[in-house]
Amino acid sequence: MNVAVWPAEPSPGLLKAMALAGFDPTLITDLPDADRDIVSDWEALVVELDDEAPHQLRTVLRISQEFGVPVLIVAGRDHAMLLESAGAGTDFVLDPADPVEIRLRLRRIIRSDPVDHVVHFKDLALNTATYQATVAGRPVDLTYMEYELLRFFVEHQGRVWSREQLLSKVWGYDYYGGARTVDVHVRRLRSKLGEERASWITTVRSVGYRFG
Numbered sequence: 001m002n003v004a005v006w007p008a009e010p011s012p013g014l015l016k017a018m019a020l021a022g023f024d025p026t027l028i029t030d031l032p033d034a035d036r037d038i039v040s041d042w043e044a045l046v047v048e049l050d051d052e053a054p055h056q057l058r059t060v061l062r063i064s065q066e067f068g069v070p071v072l073i074v075a076g077r078d079h080a081m082l083l084e085s086a087g088a089g090t091d092f093v094l095d096p097a098d099p100v101e102i103r104l105r106l107r108r109i110i111r112s113d114p115v116d117h118v119v120h121f122k123d124l125a126l127n128t129a130t131y132q133a134t135v136a137g138r139p140v141d142l143t144y145m146e147y148e149l150l151r152f153f154v155e156h157q158g159r160v161w162s163r164e165q166l167l168s169k170v171w172g173y174d175y176y177g178g179a180r181t182v183d184v185h186v187r188r189l190r191s192k193l194g195e196e197r198a199s200w201i202t203t204v205r206s207v208g209y210r211f212g
Contacts, residue, residue: 002043005046026042046102047060057082070090120154121157121211123137126147
């Protein structure tokens, strides 16, 4: 993926996170003066908000709207309120950026369909454009990775997946966490889905998990 980063001197933490996520980004110096020929080469633009956050946000939203390039915003918690003005084609991660989340969110905005897409299983609905989940019409509060794991299960019903396969497919091949991460997230999903629906995720002894 050809991903650009602005400003041209991002924090070492962001550069490290992007490298671990598998990106070698193009560093942009003069984003406000970028023209269509330059921007057309980018699959996404990552902007790290700093002391000039309001000006930065106005600039990247203009670029996004004018040229149709998706934007991933890296923001500290003190800039979180500014993100309410971000529109379609944008997403954000909170600083310090996590490599797995960067990869997943960039992959999502680059491939996103402007039309909301809802995945169903029985009375469960997952909106893959808004990250919202409902059961019988009631919202389910899921973390980002809980949502991603549940979406993967729904989209791959009936097959047994080992913990190692789930780590690779959902968290990414270069994720350094152990298999216990999967068990913890499955336990939380069962709890949040409720007693009647917890059995949707079946433990296959000595192998892994099956959904459906």
